[in-house]
Amino acid sequence: MVVLVTGGAGFIGSNFLLRSVVARPDLTFVNVDALTYAGNPYSLEAIAEAPNYRFEHVDITDRAAVDQVFDKHDPTVVVHLAAESHVDRSIASPDAFIRTNINGTFHLLEAFRGHSAGKEGARFHHVSTDEVYGSLGPTGLFREDTPYDPSSPYSASKAASDHLVRAHARTFGVPVTITNCSNNYGARQFPEKLIPLMVLKALAEEPLPVYGTGENVRDWLHVDDHCEAIWAVLDRGKVGETYNVGGRCELTNLDVVHQICDVVAAETQRDSDALRKLITFVRDRPGHDLRYAIDASKIERECGWTPSVSFTEGLRQTVRWYLENPEWIARVRSGEYRRWLAEHYDGRHSA
Numbered sequence: 001m002v003v004l005v006t007g008g009a010g011f012i013g014s015n016f017l018l019r020s021v022v023a024r025p026d027l028t029f030v031n032v033d034a035l036t037y038a039g040n041p042y043s044l045e046a047i048a049e050a051p052n053y054r055f056e057h058v059d060i061t062d063r064a065a066v067d068q069v070f071d072k073h074d075p076t077v078v079v080h081l082a083a084e085s086h087v088d089r090s091i092a093s094p095d096a097f098i099r100t101n102i103n104g105t106f107h108l109l110e111a112f113r114g115h116s117a118g119k120e121g122a123r124f125h126h127v128s129t130d131e132v133y134g135s136l137g138p139t140g141l142f143r144e145d146t147p148y149d150p151s152s153p154y155s156a157s158k159a160a161s162d163h164l165v166r167a168h169a170r171t172f173g174v175p176v177t178i179t180n181c182s183n184n185y186g187a188r189q190f191p192e193k194l195i196p197l198m199v200l201k202a203l204a205e206e207p208l209p210v211y212g213t214g215e216n217v218r219d220w221l222h223v224d225d226h227c228e229a230i231w232a233v234l235d236r237g238k239v240g241e242t243y244n245v246g247g248r249c250e251l252t253n254l255d256v257v258h259q260i261c262d263v264v265a266a267e268t269q270r271d272s273d274a275l276r277k278l279i280t281f282v283r284d285r286p287g288h289d290l291r292y293a294i295d296a297s298k299i300e301r302e303c304g305w306t307p308s309v310s311f312t313e314g315l316r317q318t319v320r321w322y323l324e325n326p327e328w329i330a331r332v333r334s335g336e337y338r339r340w341l342a343e344h345y346d347g348r349h350s351a
């Protein structure tokens, strides 16, 4: 059986493929990725020559190219991870988010409907985010029936893609499942996101830019636990259903940065207080949601999934991974990456 994974060169996709290609040799995995700034084929070197792995350099905004990939590989299952995924980029430049997250998802759904939907075991699994639900106050949890209320162009584009997936299920009978997951962290995450950004800045002893007062709360889940949640839904989830995925690990951004300082200090024999002094509070992100928190009881109950990596252990593993993989870091630190960071953070320091 062929499993077509979109966005397999990105953070979650590469971790998903590295685990799955080895653990499921009976399945053939086709990675469809446009290799945007966030796609890093170097992450996949360990499986590049595996007999059950193929790579297709295809942009999902190109409808004809998507159809050709379906004709060529005849997939039964799609795991759709390809997306523009960074909220700050969606504020600076939303167009690509509309094209990839909405139009790209639509092209995949149409190709799947035409080629795969009638096959035995067919499934279109859409990977989405808890950000579609908007912001919580100090209490409460996002449930699968929480109304959508996205705040950023990123979350609005993901919300639109979720609606398209459900519409294809209801209107055309396409067998779909959706997971809405909280913030992931772990190895191979592009260093524009909070945890790798802070780890690399702490290692370089550079200022650690925290938005606003650092009080925004996120739920954190190790990427390996997210990958297992996707398999739990593919193996045991009910067609047509949505499952929220979270780590029962709510932390303020400032807590996260403090813990990063502690782990980096412990792993590199530095002084944690000196690293904490590098924290600088910068002008807040517009429309910054205060708090996300997930009720994951449905996936736990129906699919037998629970997170297994504690934040303390996961963060230690993540810091070690960045310490042990300087070549990976050097490769993603391209001119484009440096331009983005300079453009985005320079001049925003309030202190």
Ligand SMILES: NC(=O)c1ccc[n+]([C@@H]2O[C@H](COP(=O)([O-])OP(=O)(O)OC[C@H]3O[C@@H](n4cnc5c(N)ncnc54)[C@H](O)[C@@H]3O)[C@@H](O)[C@H]2O)c1
Binding pocket: 006, 007, 008, 009, 010, 011, 012, 013, 032, 033, 034, 035, 036, 037, 038, 039, 040, 058, 059, 060, 061, 080, 081, 082, 083, 084, 085, 086, 100, 104, 127, 128, 129, 130, 158, 180, 181, 182, 183, 184, 185, 190
């Ligand atoms: N990272 C998180 O914390 C998180 C949490 C919940 C949900 N998600 C969702 O999981 C998915 C993967 O997230 P990620 O963090 O791995 O993202 P990422 O930005 O690290 O990777 C995205 C991948 O998609 C590819 N891609 C982008 N546009 C494409 C296009 N037009 N055609 C083909 N490929 C394209 C990129 O090259 C890259 O390999 C996304 O749908 C995201 O919304 C992420």
